[in-house]
Amino acid sequence: AQSVTQLGSHVSVSEGALVLLRCNYSSSVPPYLFWYVQYPNQGLQLLLKYTSAATLVKGINGFEAEFKKSETSFHLTKPSAHMSDAAEYFCAVSWYNQGGKLIFGQGTELSVKP
Amino acid sequence: NAGVTQTPKFQVLKTGQSMTLQCAQDMNHEYMSWYRQDPGMGLRLIHYSVGAGITDQGEVPNGYNVSRSTTEDFPLRLLSAAPSQTSVYFCASSFDFTGESPHEQFFGPGTRLTVL
Numbered sequence: 001a002q003s004v005t006q007l008g009s010h011v012s013v014s015e016g017a018l019v020l021l022r023c024n025y026s027s028s029v030p031p032y033l034f035w036y037v038q039y040p041n042q043g044l045q046l047l048l049k050y051t052s053a054a055t056l057v058k059g060i061n062g063f064e065a066e067f068k069k070s071e072t073s074f075h076l077t078k079p080s081a082h083m084s085d086a087a088e089y090f091c092a093v094s095w096y097n098q099g100g101k102l103i104f105g106q107g108t109e110l111s112v113k114p
Numbered sequence: 115n116a117g118v119t120q121t122p123k124f125q126v127l128k129t130g131q132s133m134t135l136q137c138a139q140d141m142n143h144e145y146m147s148w149y150r151q152d153p154g155m156g157l158r159l160i161h162y163s164v165g166a167g168i169t170d171q172g173e174v175p176n177g178y179n180v181s182r183s184t185t186e187d188f189p190l191r192l193l194s195a196a197p198s199q200t201s202v203y204f205c206a207s208s209f210d211f212t213g214e215s216p217h218e219q220f221f222g223p224g225t226r227l228t229v230l
Contacts, residue, residue: 043224102219
């Protein structure tokens with residue numbers, strides 16, 4: 001069965017430090033992969049998506065993610081964390097001909113220390 | 115555009131009561147869906163629709179009903195509320211998946227439901 005796993009339910013970094021949020025997927029067919037961000041008491045907002053055009057995907061707010069088929073991973077990174085990055089981040093997967101259905105990971109809460 | 119709107123923002127029910135969570139979008143999206151968000155479990159798909167008159171079950175459909183009579187609206191009905199349905203509910207919409215590239219799903223602000 002297709003699934004998504006996010007390693008680490010909580011990640012804490014210092015302001016200015018590298019942000020690395022991990023996502024691994026399990027799929028028997030080529031996936032489409034997404035990262036969403038959720039700020040407190042709000043809905044989800046798309047950060048970036050992988051759709052097989054390029055393995056390194058750049059998103060909003062300085063985030064990027066790299067699709068690595070051999071590792072079945074789609075980790076999210078940002079070179080320098082900002083206080084405003086504190087939020088919950090969700091990795092999600094979909095597949096061709098799935099009508100837009102998304103399977104979400106469990107989420108990773110990012111804290112940024114001053 | 116208002117995007118995806120949800121009402122109410124908060125709701126408290128007693129076990130056994132029924133209610134309808136409202137969702138509307140003004141972007142002419144074909145695809146609409148309902149998710150529930152629970153701590154440590156991410157978002158799980160309840161029901162979805164690929165157009166007016168067409169609905170299907172997601173991962174956790176039990177205890178919920180949906181219908182889609184118009185493109186704009188996709189209400190979620192709780193038939194007989196149970197404490198296990200205490201959750202935050204999100205509605206989302208997008209243009210339908212066309213095969214080459216999935217479209218971004220736009221999420222509403224959520225409804226926080228407590229069942230006592």
